[in-house]
Amino acid sequence: MSWLQTLVHSIRESKGLAHKKDIAIAMDELASAQPCDSSCRVGDDCAVLKSADGSFLLFAIEGFMNEFVQEDPWFAGYCGVMVNVSDIAAMGGRATAVVDAVWTADSWQLKRVLQGMAAASARYRVPIVGGHTNARNKQAQLAVSIIGSANAVLSSFDAKPGDVLMSVIDLRGSYHGAGNNWNASTDSPAERLRADLELLPQVAEGGLAVACKDISMAGALGTTLMMLECSACGAEIWPAAFPRPQEVSVERWMQTFPSFGFVFSVPPTCVERMKQLFGSRDLRCEPVGHVIEGSMVWVNHESERELLWDFSGTPLLGCSQLNHATDVVGEAHACGSI
Structure with a gap:
């Protein structure tokens, strides 16, 4: 297998993503509740x-x-x-x-x-x-x-074809123990942690992004998949474009849980403002792909392209059917969290 094919296989079979698949059971069993x-x-x-x-x-x-x-x-x-x-x-x-x-x-x-x-x-x-x-x-x-x-909500359901996928990750840390937990929190200045988090409400209130998800144990690619499924969209993604410490391989980084890490769906006109906002606090926020129509999510590396996921044949969370119930946040924007 090529490097990209190996990466796709490792993401599909990862423990973090497997745990997210269990959410589909809750979606089915609690739908009437x-x-x-x-x-x-x-x-x-x-x-x-x-x-x-x-x-x-x-x-x-x-x-x-x-x-x-x-x-x-x-x-x-x-x-x-x-x-x-x-x-x-x-x-x-x-x-x-x-x-x-x-x-x-x-x-x-x-x-x-x-x-x-x-x-x-x-x-x-x-x-x-x-x-x-x-x-x-x-x-x-x-x-x-x-x-x-x-005051304003960023949802997983509002990514649109044409949006730019962006990611911000705090690289000022190290791995905690032998696992894939990237710790940029316990030894960081508390004032910096709080000020960095305050950037997210600023993104929402300023309308700089239309969708967001924090990077979970599913890793950067797995988390992006979840956001895309909620929005009923596909994407073209470049895994090597995610902000990453030089000493960490792309393969490991894509399955890493960062203590501060988010993926966004951003209108093209707001990309530079996103870079500047997070850059003002020494955080890298970089474009990592773009949203497309359809159910397929592709990953790219140099001249190679591989299919990572097709929601039409393989749902992940099983929530895409709930998309587009309303165009605005209503009295009950979301009744469950993941």
């Missing part, structure tokens, strides 16, 4: 409800693999806050508060999880206001939920 009208769109990073004052209330939740919590309880707790804050930011919002549900086998493990959460809470200035605690379980488990607010 959605307490929303026809404007409901499921598949965003947060659920969104319109407030009486015209702003938007954001809800999200993240659960963590048991082995991650067991092996690295402090970092799991830290990530519990960090990834939720990123979900809120990806929607153009600002975080308000979190609650947690944590089970561990002993009090030492419980303390380590909570210490990690407390450290992230202080750094991001997002209070922990409640939760569920149990130190008498057979194994470690953690879920963290967050609320936030937004």
